[in-house]
Amino acid sequence: MAQEEVQRLLEQEEDTQKGRFLIFTMGNEMYGIEIRFVTEIIGIQTITEVPELPQYIRGIINLRGKIIPVMDVRLKFKKPFMEYNDRTCIIVVDINEVSIGLIVDRVLEVLSIPEGNIVSPPELNRGLGNRYIKGIGKAGNAVKLLLDCEKLIAEGELENLNTVL
Numbered sequence: 001m002a003q004e005e006v007q008r009l010l011e012q013e014e015d016t017q018k019g020r021f022l023i024f025t026m027g028n029e030m031y032g033i034e035i036r037f038v039t040e041i042i043g044i045q046t047i048t049e050v051p052e053l054p055q056y057i058r059g060i061i062n063l064r065g066k067i068i069p070v071m072d073v074r075l076k077f078k079k080p081f082m083e084y085n086d087r088t089c090i091i092v093v094d095i096n097e098v099s100i101g102l103i104v105d106r107v108l109e110v111l112s113i114p115e116g117n118i119v120s121p122p123e124l125n126r127g128l129g130n131r132y133i134k135g136i137g138k139a140g141n142a143v144k145l146l147l148d149c150e151k152l153i154a155e156g157e158l159e160n161l162n163t164v165l
Contacts, residue, residue, distance in 0.1 A: 019112050019113055019114055019115060020034070020035040020036075020110055020111070020112050020113075021033060021034060021035060021110070021111050021112075021113055021137065021144065021146060022034075022035055022038050022041075022091065022107065022109075022110055023107075023108045023109050023110070023111050023144055024089070024091065024104040024105070024106060024107045024108060025104070025105045025106045025108060026073060026074055026077070026079065026104060026105050027074075027079065027082075027105065029145060030108070030142065030143075030144045030145070031073075031104075031144065031145045031146070031147055032111065032113070032137055032144045032145070032146045032147065033091070033093065033102075033146070033147050033149050034146075034149065035110060037093040037094060037095060037149040038091060038092070038093055039092045039093065039094050039099065040092045041089055041090070041091050041092070041107055042063070042089065042090050042092065042101075043086075043088075043089060043090070044084045044085075044088040044089065044090060044103070045061050045063075045090065046061070047059040047060070047061055047070055048060050048061070048062075050069075053069075055075055056071055056072050056073075056075035056076040057069055057070070057071050058070050058071065058072050058075075058103065061090070061101060063092065063101075066099065068092060068099050068100060068101050069100050069101070070090060070100070070101035070102075070103055071100060071101065071102055071103065071152070071153070072103045073102050073103060073104055073152075074103075074105070076132075076152065077132070082105065084103070087105065087106040088103065088104070088105060088106070089103075089104055089106065089107045090102065090103055090104075091104060091107065093149055095149050095150055095152070095153055096150065098153075100153060102152070111137075111139055111144070113137040113138070113139055113144070113146075117137060117138040117139065118135040118136065118137050118138075118146065119135060119136050119138070120135060120136075121133045121134075121135065121136055121145075131151060132147050132148055132151050132152055133145050133146065133147060133148065134146050134147060134148035134151075
């Protein structure tokens with residue numbers, strides 16, 4: 001009976017997070033990630049570089065005793081590096097039970113986007129852009145590119161991070 005109650009509470013919590021996205025910017029573009037992946041948002045911190053990692057993995061941080069790799073989303077999307085400033089944030093997400101920090105230009109808000117306002121990305125080419133985009137959310141006159149958190153880090157990369165760290 002207790003197991004069923006726990007399951008029901010988990011499903012209830014998932015329902016309250018459905019359709020809610022953390023919106024952030026990179027340059028002029030606005031992106032969103034499902035709030036259910038986000039564990040916290042922190043300011044930019046001292047990053048310790050680790051050799052032999054891809055360029056977009058900037059290194060690791062110590063977050064209250066837990067070592068977390070950090071990825072510069074700009075570099076992952078092959079955009080030019082931008083110096084970090086007081087608006088730069090690290091969004092700590094949990095992807096397949098692995099915590100990773102995503103470095104973004106600026107966090108804006110948590111936004112509810114109804115399922116009816118989310119469309120599939122256009123099939124222009126199966127290049128870099130569409131691989132990470134799960135959908136396009138329409139909010140007022142603006143559009144938000146909704147990222148697929150689970151595709152931001154490929155399985156092999158997760159294994160590499162775990163073995164290096």
